[in-house]
Amino acid sequence: MSCEELTSKMKMARQNGIVQPLLTDLYQITMAYAYWKSGKVNDVAVFDLFFRTNPFQGEFTIFAGLEECLKFLVNFHYSDSDIEYLKQTLPDNIEPEFFAYLKDLTCKDIKLSAIEEGSVVFPRVPLLRVEGPLIIAQLIETTLLTLVNFASLMATNAARYRMVAGKNVSLLEFGLRRAQGPDGGLSASKYAYIGGFDGTSNVLAGKFFDIPVKGTHAHSFVTSFSSLDDIHSVTLRHAETEVPYNLLELSTEWRKRVSAIVDISPEEASDGELAALISYAIAFPTGFLALVDTYDVKRYNIQGLPSRHRQHMNGHSGYNSNCGSNDTRLLKSPIHSTYGYSTVERTLRSGLLNFCAVALALNDCGYRAVGIRIDSGDLAYLSVLARESFDQIAEAFKLPWFSKLTIVASNDINEETILSLNEQGHKIDCFGIGTHLVTCQRQPALGCVYKLVEINGQPRIKLSQDVGKVTIPGHKEAYRLFGADGHALIDLLQRSSEPAPEVGQKVLCRHPFQESKRAYVIPSKVEHLYKECWKDGNVCIKPKPLLEVRARVQSSLRTLRQDIKRNLNPTPYKVAVSDDLYCFIHDLWLQNAPIGELS
Ligand SMILES: Nc1ncnc2c1ncn2[C@@H]1O[C@H](COP(=O)(O)OP(=O)(O)OP(=O)(O)O)[C@@H](O)[C@H]1O
Ligand SMILES: O=P(O)(O)OC[C@H]1O[C@H](OP(=O)(O)OP(=O)(O)O)[C@H](O)[C@@H]1O
Numbered sequence: 001m002s003c004e005e006l007t008s009k010m011k012m013a014r015q016n017g018i019v020q021p022l023l024t025d026l027y028q029i030t031m032a033y034a035y036w037k038s039g040k041v042n043d044v045a046v047f048d049l050f051f052r053t054n055p056f057q058g059e060f061t062i063f064a065g066l067e068e069c070l071k072f073l074v075n076f077h078y079s080d081s082d083i084e085y086l087k088q089t090l091p092d093n094i095e096p097e098f099f100a101y102l103k104d105l106t107c108k109d110i111k112l113s114a115i116e117e118g119s120v121v122f123p124r125v126p127l128l129r130v131e132g133p134l135i136i137a138q139l140i141e142t143t144l145l146t147l148v149n150f151a152s153l154m155a156t157n158a159a160r161y162r163m164v165a166g167k168n169v170s171l172l173e174f175g176l177r178r179a180q181g182p183d184g185g186l187s188a189s190k191y192a193y194i195g196g197f198d199g200t201s202n203v204l205a206g207k208f209f210d211i212p213v214k215g216t217h218a219h220s221f222v223t224s225f226s227s228l229d230d231i232h233s234v235t236l237r238h239a240e241t242e243v244p245y246n247l248l249e250l251s252t253e254w255r256k257r258v259s260a261i262v263d264i265s266p267e268e269a270s271d272g273e274l275a276a277l278i279s280y281a282i283a284f285p286t287g288f289l290a291l292v293d294t295y296d297v298k299r300y301n302i303q304g305l306p307s308r309h310r311q312h313m314n315g316h317s318g319y320n321s322n323c324g325s326n327d328t329r330l331l332k333s334p335i336h337s338t339y340g341y342s343t344v345e346r347t348l349r350s351g352l353l354n355f356c357a358v359a360l361a362l363n364d365c366g367y368r369a370v371g372i373r374i375d376s377g378d379l380a381y382l383s384v385l386a387r388e389s390f391d392q393i394a395e396a397f398k399l400p401w402f403s404k405l406t407i408v409a410s411n412d413i414n415e416e417t418i419l420s421l422n423e424q425g426h427k428i429d430c431f432g433i434g435t436h437l438v439t440c441q442r443q444p445a446l447g448c449v450y451k452l453v454e455i456n457g458q459p460r461i462k463l464s465q466d467v468g469k470v471t472i473p474g475h476k477e478a479y480r481l482f483g484a485d486g487h488a489l490i491d492l493l494q495r496s497s498e499p500a501p502e503v504g505q506k507v508l509c510r511h512p513f514q515e516s517k518r519a520y521v522i523p524s525k526v527e528h529l530y531k532e533c534w535k536d537g538n539v540c541i542k543p544k545p546l547l548e549v550r551a552r553v554q555s556s557l558r559t560l561r562q563d564i565k566r567n568l569n570p571t572p573y574k575v576a577v578s579d580d581l582y583c584f585i586h587d588l589w590l591q592n593a594p595i596g597e598l599s
C-alpha cells in the first residue's frame with residue numbers, strides 16, 4: 001500500500017471524536033501566537049516525548065498510543081467553529097491574520113519518528129521524535145502526551161497483570177463502571193487488550209476495536225427473583241432432538257441428587273437463586289456462566305439479623321476482617337461461625353448447589369454449562385472448594401467435562417492479590433478485573449513529557465537541580481543492543497550524525513550523567529528503535545491490527561531478562577549514551593550552567 005493510500009485509510013479510520021486540535025492546553029495556543037508575533041513562523045524544532053521513571057515500581061514500560069497519534073496528525077485541522085471559539089476566547093488584541101494562519105494549519109510539515117507500538121521501552125529513551133515547524137510541533141504537544149501517557153500506562157499495567165497471572169489464565173477487563181469517565185473506560189479497554197487481557201465487558205470497545213466482549217451477570221439478576229414462582233417459562237428444547245424439557249423439574253431433581261454428593265442440604269439453597277439460574281440458563285443454554293455468591297453468609301443469612309449479631313459474625317470471620325488490607329500474612333484459616341459452618345464454606349453452599357443442579361439439568365437437554373463466577377470471600381479457598389465439588393460430580397455422574405468448568409473470580413483484584421492467590425494455590429481459570437486495572441490505582445500517571453531538544457539546528461538542554469530531569473539535547477537515534485544470549489542488554493542513544501552501532505563491534509556505552517559508569521558492549525544484534533511514521537503529510541507505516549500489537553507486547557517482553565521483569569526489586573535495565581553524545585551533553589551543560597559567585 002502506498003503512503004497516500006495508508007493516509008486516506010487512516011483518515012477514514014474511526015477516531016475518538018474528542019481528539020481534535022482544541023483538545024489541548026490553552027498555553028499551546030497562546031505560545032503559538034507569541035511565536036507567530038515574534039517572527040518564529042519558519043523556525044524548525046525537534047521535540048522528544050519521553051518518560052523519566054517506569055511505573056508500578058517496575059523496570060519496564062509498554063509503549064502504546066501511536067496509532068491514535070497518527071490519526072490525530074492525519075486529521076489535524078481547525079474547523080470554522082474552532083476558529084470562532086478561539087476568536088471569542090483569546091484576548092481582543094490578537095491579530096486577525098493569526099486566525100487565518102491557524103485556519104490553514106495542517107501537520108504536513110511535521111515528521112514523526114517513533115518506537116514500534118507495543119514495544120518495551122525505558123526511561124529517557126524518546127518514544128516519539130517530532131520534527132518540523134516550531135509552532136505546529138508546539139501546538140500538538142498536549143494531545144500527543146494525552147494519547148501516549150494513559151495508553152502506555154494502561155498497556156503496562158495490563159501486561160503486568162498478564163505476567164503475574166501466567167499464560168494459562170484468562171483475564172477479562174470489567175472496569176468501565178469504575179473508570180475515569182467514559183473515555184478513560186474506553187481507552188482502558190483498548191489498552192488492557194493490547195497489554196494482554198483476553199476480552200472486555202465494554203461493548204462499545206468491542207465494537208470499535210474488535211476486542212472480544214465477554215461477561216457473566218450481576219447480583220441484581222439473582223436478587224430480582226425471590227421464589228420458584230418467578231420463573232416465567234420452564235421449558236427448554238433439547239439441543240439436538242428439540243424435545244421440550246422442564247428445566248425446573250430437572251433442576252430440582254438434580255439438586256436433591258447433588259446435595260447428597262457435595263454434602264449440602266437443598267434447604268440451604270435459595271429458591272430465588274435457583275429461579276434466577278434456571279431463567280438465565282434458558283436464556284443462554286450455551287453460555288451458562290453463573291454468579292454463585294449472591295446468597296452468602298453475609299448477604300443472605302446475616303443481613304436479616306440485628307446489627308449486634310452481624311458485628312459478632314464479621315468479627316469472627318478470620319478471612320473477612322483481614323482480606324480488605326490485601327495483606328495475606330494476616331489471612332487466617334476459616335473458622336466456624338455460630339451456624340456450624342465456616343464463613344467461607346457457607347458462602348458458596350447455596351450458589352454452588354444451585355449452579356450444579358442447573359448445569360446437570362442443562363446437560364440432560366444436550367448443553368454444557370460454562371462455569372461460575374465468585375465475587376466475594378476467600379477466592380483461593382472458594383475456588384478450590386468449587387473445583388472439588390465439580391470433581392466429585394464429574395466422578396459420580398461420569399461427566400468428565402464437569403471437572404473442567406470455568407471458575408471466574410472477581411472483586412477488587414490487583415497484582416498483589418493474584419500473586420498471593422498463586423502462592424496459596426487456587427483453581428481459578430479467569431480473573432475479572434476492574435477498578436485497580438483501569439484506574440491504574442497503584443500509579444495513576446506515567447509522567448511522559450515533551451521537551452524541546454533542538455531549534456534551527458541548535459541543540460537545547462533543559463537544566464535542573466535534579467539530574468534525572470536534565471534533558472538529553474539534540475537530534476538523536478536510539479538503538480537496542482542485544483547480548484550473546486539473545487536478551488536485550490542496553491538501549492543506546494546517539495547523536496544522529498554518528499554511525500549506527502554494528503553487530504560484533506565494540507561500543508562504549510556511558511551513563512548519561514555519571515562519568516564513572518560506562519561499559520563496552522559487543523552486540524549480537526542491533527535494533528534501530530525509530531521508524532519514520534509520518535512525513536510530508538503522509539503516514540509511512542502500515543497500522544497493525546490490535547491483535548498484532550498485542551502479540552508484539554508479548555514478543556517484546558520475551559526479549560527482557562526475567563530479573564528485569566520480576567515483581568519484587570527488579571533489576572534496572574540500562575539506558576546509555578554514546579561517548580560522543582556524553583561529551584556533547586556535558587559541554588552544553590557547562591555552556592548553559594551559570595557560574596556562581598561565592599561571597
Ligand atoms: N485468598 C485471598 N488472598 C488474598 N486476597 C484475597 C483472597 N481472596 C480474596 N482476596 C481479596 O481480598 C479482598 C476482599 O475484600 P472484602 O473484605 O471487601 O471481602 P468481600 O468478601 O468482598 O466482602 P463483602 O462481601 O462484604 O464485600 C478483595 O480485594 C479480594 O480480591
Ligand atoms: O472489583 P473490580 O475489580 O472493580 O471488578 C468489577 C466489579 O464490578 C462488579 O461489581 P458490582 O458490585 O459493581 O456489581 P455486581 O453486582 O455485578 O457484583 C463485579 O462484580 C466486580 O466485583
Ligand SMILES: O=C(O)c1cccnc1
Pocket residue numbers: 174175201214215216217218373410432434
Ligand atoms: O460480566 C461481568 O461479570 C461483569 C461485568 C462488569 C463488571 N463486573 C462484572
Ligand SMILES: [Mg+2]
Pocket residue numbers: 375411
Ligand atoms: Mg461485585
